[in-house]
Amino acid sequence: MSAAPATLPRWVDLALLPLLNLALALAITALLMLATGNDPIVALTALAVGSLGSADAIGYTLYYATNMAFTGLAVAVAFQGGLFNIGAEGQATMAGLGVALVALNLEALPAALLVPMAMLGGAGLGAGCAAIPGWLQARRGSHIVITTIMFNFLAASLLVYLVVNVLIAPGSMSPETRRFAAAADLPLLSSLGLPSSAPVNLALLLALLAAAAVWLLVWRTPWGYGLRVMGQSTEVARYAGIDQERTTILVMALSGALASGVAVNELLGAQHRLLLGFTGGYGFTGIAVALMGHNHPAGVLLAALLFGALTQGGAELAFEVPDVPSEIVVLIQGLVILFAGALGNMLRPALLRVMGRAGR
Amino acid sequence: MPPDTVAPAIELRGIDKRFGMVQACRGVDLVVRRGEIHGIVGENGAGKSTLMAILHGFYQADAGDILVHGTPAIIRDSRDAIRLGIEMVHQHFMLVDRLTVLENVLLGAEGGARLAPGAARAVAELARLGDAYGMRVDPHAHIEDLPVGAQQRVEILKALYRGAEILILDEPTGVLTPQEADDLFRVLRALRDRGCTVLLITHKLREIMAVTDRVSVMRAGRMVAHRDTAATSVAELGELMIGRRLAAPPPRPAPRSGPALLEARGLTVRDAAGMERVKGIDLVLRGGEVLGIAGVAGNGQGELLEALAGMRIPSAGEIRLHGRVVFPGRGFNPAALRRQGFAHVPEDRLRSGLLRQASAADTAILGYQNDPAYRGRLGLLSPDGITAHGARLMRDHDVRPGDPALRSALLSGGNQQKLILAREIERDPAVLLVGQPTRGVDIGGIDAIHQRLLACRAAGKAVLVVSVELDEILALADRILVMFEGRFMGELTAAEASEQRLGLLMTGVTQDALT
Structure with missing residues (x-):
């Protein structure tokens, strides 16, 4: 019999506990570095400076964080409805196709039309790629986890086929399309005065807007209330008369549309062409980001920032301290996920005891 | 046998249990004689389930002593309880639907690395128990195919197979038809006649009158009365449970039959x-x-x-x-x-x-x-x-x-x-x-x-x-x-x-x- 979980003050739950978990993950990393003969102070300093130490570093951190914010939101919003969307990677892939098809075919349009339409094209294909598993779950009972995983493979294969055989730039040896028209370029933040050479662009603001919109939709509308009821219990949702089939399909479409932000940030913001592998595993990192962010938009943004910093800092670390194996960054990410996600409540009982004593 | 020469099967002295602000049991004393059917009645939240959970090792009492067959006992978990011969039949059966009767009985009592010898012993033992207590069940039937009453018999057989001497039944008739309940009572009497001790928890006073030898009443965490069943009545037990005389329901106006x-x-x-x-x-x-x-x-x-x-x-x-x-x-x-x-x-x-x-x-x-x-x-x-x-x-x-x-x-x-x-x-x-x-x-x-x-x-x-x-x-x-x-x-x-x-x-x- 599990006793009802006792309550901690909100700031402990939302701030102190995650920070302690992060510290624990870094401490274990330090031990592993000691064990492999590296100086943990030097390495962790390189990680910190590399991710936050300069305007360029911060720019890159934000650039990576943008991708993770989009996929984190995608996973989180579906999870509020009790749906585990493993397919953000494939949805972002399909969104890339949508972005490219619009950008390559309507390049005569002015930027003010071309950019929004490219975004819509991406969001449409991303949403479709997620809504089909949603439909299969709602109407046919096919488990969403299985179908979204399978759609990752479908999307990846389709993109390889189309880019290599159909969309490839004439005469090119590498599998990528020709450059989009300049009108499709999203403004870099550096062009708006940020002193950074990083490709961080307007998509960052879009991610912030998306987070606010998700919060409003899920916590401030009757539809969002119904979504959360469904996420807590399908039985209660049935009693309350919530149309679960419709909600499932809609929230999956929304999730896929959010994942399409990766394509906007990468293709319109940085690469300016469609190329293979641009999704870079962000769809899967998004699962960890959502988990760590407690499936709440604010938490997702913070977790995305952390994972963005780890990605950028890790690249710098491998550059600055060549003795540190590059896998160490993956290791740190894994430990963060382990402590902040899977073992997220490990320190709770101890904190409860300490706080309880202090409160008495 | 005269009750005082044999140590009681269970004796509780001054059991206290508190959950946060709620005092679920306070100073509970209880004596259950060996070889009797002892009823415990009380409203929801009177503390009877908590008391039984303490007896079965689910909770530990904050204070008080438990004596089993006259010996002080410490019951930390259900394994301790089973070792002492105390078994519980829960309101919601603890059976694996897709396994057979035999497999359910063997769960946790497999008797060795290989199943076959233990299974053969169990089949024989189940047949013997079934004959002795009038509750034969096909050991190879799947639980999901059995009616509720038969599933309950499997729970009891499982307890007996593991050597239960003291059997606790928690609201056993909630899911039974009156006929099935009568069958259950027949089994309980057979168990008693062969020296088993039965503790029956219920809020249905009629059942208490039908099958128990003695009855204890709980109210708001306290034991408020012990009675010989033959010397009490439904009305008295009801008053003891609620702590006041049961008011007759107010007369209802005749229905105004509308559309x-x-x-x-x-x-x-x-x-x-x-x-x-x-x-x-x-x-x-x-x-x-x-x-x-x-x-x-x-x-x-x-x-x-x-x-x-x-x-x-x-x-x-x-x-x-x-x-x-x-x-x-x-x-x-x-x-x-x-x-x-x-x-x-x-x-x-x-x-x-x-x-x-x-x-x-x-x-x-x-x-x-x-x-x-x-x-x-x-x-x-x-x-x-x-x-x-x-x-x-x-x-x-x-x-x-x-x-x-x-x-x-x-x-x-x-x-x-x-x-x-x-x-x-x-x-x-x-x-x-x-x-x-x-x-x-x-x-x-x-x-x-x-x-x-x-x-x-x-x-x-x-x-x-x-x-x-x-x-x-x-x-x-x-x-x-x-x-x-x-x-x-x-x-x-x-x-x-x-x-x-x-x-x-x-x-x-x-x-x-x-x-």
Whole structure:
């Protein structure tokens, strides 16, 4: 019999506990570095400076964080409805196709039309790629986890086929399309005065807007209330008369549309062409980001920032301290996920005891 | 044998147990003699389940001593209890549905790395136990294929196979028909005659009178009386349980039979597995009356209620609300029915009726979340409005504690039920369906809920009550339909109904055979 979980003050739950978990993950990393003969102070300093130490570093951190914010939101919003969307990677892939098809075919349009339409094209294909598993779950009972995983493979294969055989730039040896028209370029933040050479662009603001919109939709509308009821219990949702089939399909479409932000940030913001592998595993990192962010938009943004910093800092670390194996960054990410996600409540009982004593 | 020369099977001295603010047991003393059937009665929350959980190692007492066969015992977990020969048959069976009887009996008592020798021993032992106590069960039958009564026998056999000398049964007759209950009592007497000690926990006083040798009464965590069953009566036990004389129910005014508000014709409903659970029933519910549907749990009442509420699509038949056909038809769903003055308190509030992890205020708008009353600026949900609504509802309906921010799961069962009932009657519905109005609600709460339902009746609403508690049906209903295997066995008016007549109908005896 599990006793009802006792309550901690909100700031402990939302701030102190995650920070302690992060510290624990870094401490274990330090031990592993000691064990492999590296100086943990030097390495962790390189990680910190590399991710936050300069305007360029911060720019890159934000650039990576943008991708993770989009996929984190995608996973989180579906999870509020009790749906585990493993397919953000494939949805972002399909969104890339949508972005490219619009950008390559309507390049005569002015930027003010071309950019929004490219975004819509991406969001449409991303949403479709997620809504089909949603439909299969709602109407046919096919488990969403299985179908979204399978759609990752479908999307990846389709993109390889189309880019290599159909969309490839004439005469090119590498599998990528020709450059989009300049009108499709999203403004870099550096062009708006940020002193950074990083490709961080307007998509960052879009991610912030998306987070606010998700919060409003899920916590401030009757539809969002119904979504959360469904996420807590399908039985209660049935009693309350919530149309679960419709909600499932809609929230999956929304999730896929959010994942399409990766394509906007990468293709319109940085690469300016469609190329293979641009999704870079962000769809899967998004699962960890959502988990760590407690499936709440604010938490997702913070977790995305952390994972963005780890990605950028890790690249710098491998550059600055060549003795540190590059896998160490993956290791740190894994430990963060382990402590902040899977073992997220490990320190709770101890904190409860300490706080309880202090409160008495 | 004279009771005082043999150490009692179980002796409890001064048992205390506290959960947070709640003192579940205080200074409980209990002596259970060897080879007797000892009943423990008390209202919900009187502490009897906690006491049995302490005896079975589920909880540890804060203070007090446990003696088993005269020897002080420390029971830290159920393994300790089993070692001492104490076994428990839970209200909800602890059986693996897909395994056979034999496999269930062997679970945790496999007797070696290879199954076969242990299994052979178990088959022989099961046959011997079955013969000795008159409860033969095919060891190779799958649990899911057995009727409930047989499943319960498997639980008892499992306990005996593991060497139980003291058997605790928690509300064992809740899921049984009266006949199956009689069979159970026969088995319990056989167990007693062969030296087993039986502890029977129940709130049904009639069973206590029928089968026990002695009885102990608990109230508010204390042991308030011990009696020889032969020297007491249902009336005395009832007073001891509640702590005051049972007031006669206030006389009800005759029903003002209003218009037919809800009608069902030829309604057939299948469950999720495709089994036909409601078999072509007809039903008319009028304004100003309470219609009771009685029956042993699992005879299709649940499916009927869900179908009438729009939660389950019937496979045949017709449903009319206010004379208009709502099924078959588009928009037959709970949300659309609610908009037509229909309200529903579900049978299982924890599974369906409330958002356990959300606040009481969130639970108080469940099903009505589209109501513009909860919107604020820009048409967005207004948290302040929802909280204020929750606070008002909790104040008006005496839901305690009246904190709308409290998580719904932390309210007591009675207060959860009051909150759900408040939500459903707040909008002044014409038709109110209520499943198991007072399941898991203590007596004070029962009375409040019954008064609310009778007030709805007086206000001209049509009220349908489904309950497995005959007392409740008799206290509330103007007309009573008895359901058995998906059909109505007969209809009685409140004046005609008695527990005996209803009991017979519940077992499938037709009304014609009664007259």
